[in-house]
Amino acid sequence: MPKEKATDLTRLLRPTSIESAVLRLNPSTLSHAFGQQLLDGAAHLKPEFEMTLLPLISNRLQDPNLQRSNSGSIGLGSALSLFLASQKRAPKLIGEVGTYIGNSAAAMGYGAGMNGHAVQLITCDIHPCTQQPFAGIQLPKGSKTQVVQGSSTQMFEFLASKGAKLDMLHLDGRLMQEDLPLLRKLLKADTLIALDDCEADEKGHMNLDLLRRASLIKDHAYVEPFPRQLFQRWGLETRSVTGFLLPVESIKFTRQ
Numbered sequence: 172m173p174k175e176k177a178t179d180l181t182r183l184l185r186p187t188s189i190e191s192a193v194l195r196l197n198p199s200t201l202s203h204a205f206g207q208q209l210l211d212g213a214a215h216l217k218p219e220f221e222m223t224l225l226p227l228i229s230n231r232l233q234d235p236n237l238q239r240s241n242s243g244s245i246g247l248g249s250a251l252s253l254f255l256a257s258q259k260r261a262p263k264l265i266g267e268v269g270t271y272i273g274n275s276a277a278a279m280g281y282g283a284g285m286n287g288h289a290v291q292l293i294t295c296d297i298h299p300c301t302q303q304p305f306a307g308i309q310l311p312k313g314s315k316t317q318v319v320q321g322s323s324t325q326m327f328e329f330l331a332s333k334g335a336k337l338d339m340l341h342l343d344g345r346l347m348q349e350d351l352p353l354l355r356k357l358l359k360a361d362t363l364i365a366l367d368d369c370e371a372d373e374k375g376h377m378n379l380d381l382l383r384r385a386s387l388i389k390d391h392a393y394v395e396p397f398p399r400q401l402f403q404r405w406g407l408e409t410r411s412v413t414g415f416l417l418p419v420e421s422i423k424f425t426r427q
């Protein structure tokens with residue numbers, strides 16, 4: 172999209188007085204629209220999801236050797252949301268805070284890999300976690316993961332020292348204050364950000380608040396987790412707690 176148009180959209184999506192708005196797009200309307208388009212656009216990938224990702228995620232969730240009593244992994248609805256969003260965004264470099272048993276990493280890697288290019292994922296955890304989040308999935312040649320056994324700040328410092336820019340970021344841990352100046356270096360206007368636990372006053376909203384206060388997401392629109400009914404289109408009785416920060420420049424008006 173030409174720069175001018177993107178800027179126009181950015182302005183349109185900024186808060187405006189309610190009286191002057193004829194059509195209002197809020198996190199809920201965006202969620203219905205984004206979720207529906209992702210599911211409809213990826214209908215041909217349903218068998219891949221069902222035959223590969225779904226059993227892999229379920230098996231990891233049931234494996235007592237992988238679990239810790241003080242943590243949890245993402246659910247099916249969040250996994251499908253991450254799979255679809257990364258398939259659509261086609262990130263080459265993905266960053267993640269909160270590796271644990273690697274289900275979210277697998278969902279993003281598998282989704283991104285659907286585009287046929289190598290996927291690089293770097294993920295971190297301050298607690299013991301899997302060292303092979305991509306185990307059990309086939310990815311395009313050259314794809315790789317790096318698991319940082321340490322804090323988000325350590326991982327972001329490493330990425331910043333390499334001059335990296337993230338195409339996608341998944342936050343499934345708690346951001347630290349020290350992360351914010353580093354994220355300023357790592358985020359781009361078109362970085363897709365996914366936030367786990369976006370319900371009530373869980374960590375998703377805390378991370379959202381931190382990013383907002385640090386003025387890191389001025390060009391992003393918050394999309395709340397996809398509604399339960401959307402997953403029924405794929406025959407799944409599940410829900411998601413994954414919210415997204417969509418780059419405004421990736422939202423377009425179209426004629427059809």
Ligand SMILES: C[S@@+](CC[C@H](N)C(=O)[O-])C[C@H]1O[C@@H](n2cnc3c(N)ncnc32)[C@H](O)[C@@H]1O
Pocket residue numbers: 242243244245268269270271272273274275276295296297298300321322323324343344345346347
């Ligand atoms: C809910 S679990 C992650 C689940 C994982 N995404 C999955 O799908 O299996 C959250 C993890 O984030 C880690 N964590 C929380 N805050 C962190 C931070 N700032 N840096 C690194 N790890 C963090 C915790 O140790 C925990 O293991």
